Amino acid sequence: xxxxxxxxxxxxxxGVSCAAVQGGLLTGLITRQRAATPEPVAPARRGKNxxxxxxxxxxxxxxxxxxxxxxxxxxxxxxxxxxTLLGALLGALGSVVELSVGLRTWLQIGAGLLIIVFGLAQxxxxxxxxxxxxxxxxxxxxxxxxxxxxxxLAPALLGFATVLIPCGVTLSVxxxxxxxxxxxxxxxxxxxxxxGTGPLFAILGYAARxxxxxxxxxxxxVTGLVVLAMGLYTLNGxxxxxxxPLAASKIARSFGSDEAPANTAVVxxxxxxxxxxxxxxxxxxxxxxxxxxxxxxTTLVVKSENAQGCVRSFVIRDxxxxxxxxxxxxxxxxxxxxxxxxxxxxxxxxxxxxTIV
Numbered sequence: 498x499x500x501x502x503x504x505x506x507x508x509x510x511x512g513v514s515c516a517a518v519q520g521g522l523l524t525g526l527i528t529r530q531r532a533a534t535p536e537p538v539a540p541a542r543r544g545k546n547x548x549x550x551x552x553x554x555x556x557x558x559x560x561x562x563x564x565x566x567x568x569x570x571x572x573x574x575x576x577x578x579x580x581t582l583l584g585a586l587l588g589a590l591g592s593v594v595e596l597s598v599g600l601r602t603w604l605q606i607g608a609g610l611l612i613i614v615f616g617l618a619q620x621x622x623x624x625x626x627x628x629x630x631x632x633x634x635x636x637x638x639x640x641x642x643x644x645x646x647x648x649x650l651a652p653a654l655l656g657f658a659t660v661l662i663p664c665g666v667t668l669s670v671x672x673x674x675x676x677x678x679x680x681x682x683x684x685x686x687x688x689x690x691x692x693g694t695g696p697l698f699a700i701l702g703y704a705a706r707x708x709x710x711x712x713x714x715x716x717x718x719v720t721g722l723v724v725l726a727m728g729l730y731t732l733n734g735x736x737x738x739x740x741x742p743l744a745a746s747k748i749a750r751s752f753g754s755d756e757a758p759a760n761t762a763v764v765x766x767x768x769x770x771x772x773x774x775x776x777x778x779x780x781x782x783x784x785x786x787x788x789x790x791x792x793x794x795t796t797l798v799v800k801s802e803n804a805q806g807c808v809r810s811f812v813i814r815d816x817x818x819x820x821x822x823x824x825x826x827x828x829x830x831x832x833x834x835x836x837x838x839x840x841x842x843x844x845x846x847x848x849x850x851x852t853i854v
């Protein structure tokens with residue numbers, strides 16, 4: 498197991514991919530948490546010693562930095578713990594631990610709705626503005642003597658729960674942990690990956706914490722709109738996976754009078770068997786609209802050409818296939834009936850349709 502490659506994957510692909518879903522949860526929680534906490538009043542300087550005042554200011558700056566980083570640190574710690582445990586379970590138990598596509602779809606829809614609620618609350622929409630997510634009071638008693646620990650507890654619990662809302666790149670790394678055949682190797686794989694995603698999440702969390710200090714200013718509107726957009730993006734991914742008519746691709750398809758005709762060039766037929774070839778590259782499936790004949794036994798061939806990220810988690814008919822970076826994956830579709838057969842990546846980010854006539 499090349500842990501260096503896993504770390505690089507986390508740094509350059511995992512952070513961006515996972516931030517699309519989990520970043521919205523983190524920033525939404527932190528901004529609501531910050532908005533509900535009154536800003537401490539800075540004590541007046543009474544001393545005439547400028548050097549002492551400068552030292553005190555530096556100490557205050559360090560204290561403030563620690564306070565700002567505490568929530569995102571809690572989130573990353575919780576995320577690291579849960580994903581390390583998952584890696585160990587995957588390595589030891591294999592596919593028994595893997596979540597079904599249907600369950601992950603509903604979890605993603607739930608995450609999108611939660612992020613939207615955060616965004617509406619931040620924008621001050623009536624009925625939402627008072628929403629603040631906090632741990633139970635009994636849990637807060639454990640850390641009540643330390644305000645910084647209190648600020649980190651809710652994000653830590655949220656970070657732990659993100660194991661239930663995996664992004665596309667995470668699914669690929671989970672496949673590596675599953676293939677490792679060892680609890681230790683599986684745990685190490687997932688832990689290194691989460692550490693790789695840490696820098697981007699740290700930037701997101703710190704920015705959200707600082708932005709929330711301007712809660713009553715214009716920045717509140719901007720950050721609220723960003724959180725709301727992330728929520729809609731996450732929700733749409735779940736709707737795409739569920740095949741909902743409310744998904745963006747379905748709506749665009751219903752209104753797209755100038756839509757490009759379905760591709761037939763990638764379909765071949767021999768001995769009563771038709772074969773469809775779709776190419777998976779980083780960021781797309783092509784062609785994304787293929788036309789085939791009904792009543793014919795059909796095989797789908799997905800060719801991976803340096804496929805990275807979400808496209809490697811190929812979902813069709815509520816079944817997931819983890820594609821290789823390079824190579825071919827054959828999927829027996831059986832005898833197709835007239836209609837449409839949708840497919841998507843594991844996060845609903847990239848989609849396509851097979852039109853059956």
